[in-house]
Amino acid sequence: MGAYRELVAELDLRCRLETRSAYVYTDDDPESLEAELDAALDLGLPAVLEPVPTSSHLALAFRDQAQFHPREFLLGLAGKFVEAGGLLVENARVTEIEQDGGRSRVETSLGSFHAENVVLATLFPLFDRSLFSLRLKPVQHFGMAFQGPRGQFEGMFIGTNGPSFRSHGDLLVVVGESEEMGHADNAYEKLERQARERLVLGDEVARWSAHDLVTPDGVPFIGTFRPGSSHRFTATGFGGWGITSAMVASCILPDLIADREHPWAELYSPWRSGGVVRQAAEQAATAVQHLVRGKPRCSHMGCALSFNRDDATWDCPCHGSRFDVEGRVLWGPAVEPVEVEGPEGELEGAETRGTP
Ligand SMILES: Cc1cc2nc3c(=O)[nH]c(=O)nc-3n(C[C@H](O)[C@H](O)[C@H](O)COP(=O)(O)OP(=O)(O)OC[C@H]3O[C@@H](n4cnc5c(N)ncnc54)[C@H](O)[C@@H]3O)c2cc1C
Numbered sequence: 001m002g003a004y005r006e007l008v009a010e011l012d013l014r015c016r017l018e019t020r021s022a023y024v025y026t027d028d029d030p031e032s033l034e035a036e037l038d039a040a041l042d043l044g045l046p047a048v049l050e051p052v053p054t055s056s057h058l059a060l061a062f063r064d065q066a067q068f069h070p071r072e073f074l075l076g077l078a079g080k081f082v083e084a085g086g087l088l089v090e091n092a093r094v095t096e097i098e099q100d101g102g103r104s105r106v107e108t109s110l111g112s113f114h115a116e117n118v119v120l121a122t123l124f125p126l127f128d129r130s131l132f133s134l135r136l137k138p139v140q141h142f143g144m145a146f147q148g149p150r151g152q153f154e155g156m157f158i159g160t161n162g163p164s165f166r167s168h169g170d171l172l173v174v175v176g177e178s179e180e181m182g183h184a185d186n187a188y189e190k191l192e193r194q195a196r197e198r199l200v201l202g203d204e205v206a207r208w209s210a211h212d213l214v215t216p217d218g219v220p221f222i223g224t225f226r227p228g229s230s231h232r233f234t235a236t237g238f239g240g241w242g243i244t245s246a247m248v249a250s251c252i253l254p255d256l257i258a259d260r261e262h263p264w265a266e267l268y269s270p271w272r273s274g275g276v277v278r279q280a281a282e283q284a285a286t287a288v289q290h291l292v293r294g295k296p297r298c299s300h301m302g303c304a305l306s307f308n309r310d311d312a313t314w315d316c317p318c319h320g321s322r323f324d325v326e327g328r329v330l331w332g333p334a335v336e337p338v339e340v341e342g343p344e345g346e347l348e349g350a351e352t353r354g355t356p
């Protein structure tokens with residue numbers, strides 16, 4: 001949080017950065033929060049148990065956390081990057097990266113360029129055919145925004161078995177219903193029902209879904225793209241905490257690029273040992289299971305796609321690619337479109353109000 005506060009002040013970014021408490025609440029497992037409190041206090045974190053209006057149990061409150069508007073933050077940061085001489089290219093899909101002498105040649109939909117160092121910060125690392133695909137599991141999140149009394153809640157609320165939410169002006173933003181990719185079923189209806197059981201909500205104003213990737217031990221992968229490679233890097237596997245963890249990546253990667261040591265590099269290394277075998281086996285089983293089922297197949301590594309009726313998209317359960325009803329790529333790691341057969345039948349009764 002301190003690093004974000006410093007960056008926002010130094011660059012004078014207008015992103016509504018506010019100091020707020022973060023609350024973890026539960027409906028049925030208060031003992032787990034007491035154990036979390038003990039662990040947090042052992043680590044010297046500013047935690048305390050206190051009542052919240054959404055649960056009959058005490059919630060675990062962390063003081064002095066921060067919230068900001070991520071889009072405003074990114075727009076401000078991008079502006080400063082360009083002002084400082086950086087070149088930002090938008091709407092260009094990277095379609096291939098090849099070794100060319102001592103450098104990488106990056107092909108994009110707008111043309112190609114050479115780079116000495118490449119950081120693949122594309123959620124799932126592009127063009128991996130084995131090493132990451134067995135160790136990153138996609139998990140889907142659904143979000144909705146409702147009219148609600150202005151500033152109904154001070155702070156950010158994370159439910160262990162209910163929705164997470166926070167106020168944004170006179171809106172309440174609610175997130176939840178994590179599902180394994182390709183297994184969503186009436187996710188928005190379930191989320192809205194859970195939210196209305198706890199919160200005073202007006203009309204719905206928006207809905208969307210996104211996914212993030214989870215590593216076997218819950219710690220992100222930040223480091224080299226291959227063991228021993230020194231010019232290609234990645235930051236991935238944020239498990240829903242990529243805004244917080246991006247700051248960690250921004251500390252480690254510059255040192256690795258400059259061939260310097262960093263004290264956290266080993267902890268976050270994609271090539272550390274531990275906990276990997278079980279998830280690799282699960283991911284391999286998922287891939288095999290989806291390889292033998294019907295069509296259409298994902299253009300990344302050929303897994304069978306599931307039709308997501310909530311968003312009217314074709315979703316890949318293996319590594320998280322998503323395609324629209326015409327088969328165009330919405331999310332990677334796929335970079336090529338797919339042939340989809342007869343979306344009309346699948347679309348009957350499906351939700352088509354927005355794109356994810
Ligand atoms: C509703 C919601 C609330 C959240 N709240 C929090 C929070 O409170 N705290 C927190 O820490 N995290 C939070 N997160 C999680 C956080 O947003 C993610 O973990 C983070 O955005 C992941 O960052 P990323 O850079 O890995 O991937 P992304 O943000 O998905 O960025 C990847 C980028 O790569 C681009 N890309 C992909 N393929 C290609 C290609 N072939 N060519 C060119 N570009 C490509 C994509 O267009 C995209 O811009 C939240 C997420 C959601 C959805």
Ligand code: FES
Pocket residue numbers: 298299300301302303316317318319320321332333334
């Ligand atoms: S097979 Fe990898 S995303 Fe579909």
